[in-house]
Amino acid sequence: MELEELEGQEPVSPNGQYFSSNVISLSVLAVWEFEIPFDPESQTISLLIKNAFLPVSPRFSSIMVENNGKKEWKRVEVKLEDHVYTPTFPSGLSLESYDKYFDDYISKLLTERFPQGKPLWEIHIINYPTSNAAANVIFKLHHALGDGYSLMGALISSMQRADNPSLPLTFPSWKRSESKRENFVTKTFSGFCNTISDLWSGTLKTMNGDVPTPIRSGNDAIEFRPATVSTMTFSLDQIKSIKDKLGVTVNDVLTGMIFFGTRLYMQEMNQSSSKADCTAMVLLNTRIMGDYVPIEEMIKPNSKAPWGNRFTFMHVPIPKLIELSNALDFIWNTHKIIKRKRNSFAAYFNSRLLEIVHKFGSHEACGKYIHRTLKNSSMIISNLIGPVEQMSLANHPIKGFYFVVGGGPLGLEITIVSYMGKVRVAFNTEKGVIDPQKLKSCMENALQMMLNDSHEHMSLNI
Numbered sequence: 031m032e033l034e035e036l037e038g039q040e041p042v043s044p045n046g047q048y049f050s051s052n053v054i055s056l057s058v059l060a061v062w063e064f065e066i067p068f069d070p071e072s073q074t075i076s077l078l079i080k081n082a083f084l085p086v087s088p089r090f091s092s093i094m095v096e097n098n099g100k101k102e103w104k105r106v107e108v109k110l111e112d113h114v115y116t117p118t119f120p121s122g123l124s125l126e127s128y129d130k131y132f133d134d135y136i137s138k139l140l141t142e143r144f145p146q147g148k149p150l151w152e153i154h155i156i157n158y159p160t161s162n163a164a165a166n167v168i169f170k171l172h173h174a175l176g177d178g179y180s181l182m183g184a185l186i187s188s189m190q191r192a193d194n195p196s197l198p199l200t201f202p203s204w205k206r207s208e209s210k211r212e213n214f215v216t217k218t219f220s221g222f223c224n225t226i227s228d229l230w231s232g233t234l235k236t237m238n239g240d241v242p243t244p245i246r247s248g249n250d251a252i253e254f255r256p257a258t259v260s261t262m263t264f265s266l267d268q269i270k271s272i273k274d275k276l277g278v279t280v281n282d283v284l285t286g287m288i289f290f291g292t293r294l295y296m297q298e299m300n301q302s303s304s305k306a307d308c309t310a311m312v313l314l315n316t317r318i319m320g321d322y323v324p325i326e327e328m329i330k331p332n333s334k335a336p337w338g339n340r341f342t343f344m345h346v347p348i349p350k351l352i353e354l355s356n357a358l359d360f361i362w363n364t365h366k367i368i369k370r371k372r373n374s375f376a377a378y379f380n381s382r383l384l385e386i387v388h389k390f391g392s393h394e395a396c397g398k399y400i401h402r403t404l405k406n407s408s409m410i411i412s413n414l415i416g417p418v419e420q421m422s423l424a425n426h427p428i429k430g431f432y433f434v435v436g437g438g439p440l441g442l443e444i445t446i447v448s449y450m451g452k453v454r455v456a457f458n459t460e461k462g463v464i465d466p467q468k469l470k471s472c473m474e475n476a477l478q479m480m481l482n483d484s485h486e487h488m489s490l491n492i
Contacts, residue, residue, distance in 0.1 A: 041101070249441070345407070
């Protein structure tokens, strides 16, 4: 039932329209792992949705409608039974069996698009034990509602500190390393050159794409094919120890580790593929403030950390093993590439290009461009920052959490989130194409080699 409109309908942002086209429809799945199961008779989740989740943003109570070629948010009455799902699995199974049921369930969620005519979110309560948790709750949210920063902020606003609910959750700050000040003319000239180079290379990559390799099948409609989701956990202290020794950022270390581990995997699966040109799409938050702020601050006019889809992506070439002499070179190389690309206006021009296409063409044409850009890449990397303290939802402590993105036309999507001094890396891989266990083993080897080399690097500089 439609609600009475008092102030007119809110237009859907351009990015929101691009990500909800017929060609591409992206969703974010946040998986929360609980230490204790939920009482099947309890109305805890329903009450939290009504009292804490829905009030965060009117978009959670709106459907997307098209009016004169423009998409708008239209407020409607939310029926919880249309959004909250509690699947039934056989009882009395082993943890390994429930792992398989859970993996199949999340794979199905990743390939399904949201039905029309109801708000674009779902909650799936998996009240069965797995190897990682006593129960899992999956929040599935359409990317048109907001980016990972906005959506994760909305979900975390519904949580409390497990040790003391009266205290706020706190977050680590992953600030960029301080860079030497450059002459204005030199920086402007290098920025101009970087922009021309990035625009040219990005256009070529969008048109031609990466060649098939062990991490990229080149298959069509990958977003509708079965996927495998796997995760691994690293110590944030280990990552920071490498960061401090090299004077880079946590993101530089993590991205360098992923690139190095990926190349090790490619070499192990196919020796010749390690020489192939491969591109990663790295997502960047474009907000002035990268740290989380309260939801009330996000929705204020002129907020420094506003709600919405405020990100851009960079084409980053994945370094080759033959080009670098040791594991740390992957971090140095990544640091230099990302620093150079930050001193480039290519991302800005790409955004303006999409606006022009949208203005004189349609959001469908923009959706096709984004789909092609993603499809022609080998992987995508996205990261978020989670709380330092343990969270709880209705007195149910959260053991861990991670997120994955569904609907993308890539065979390898990697997402990263920190929580309670750990870094959780999730891999969304094309089933039957990428071996997730071998890929994770290569990532572990990459980090260990980086730790060893960083100790040697420190010894040589003492």
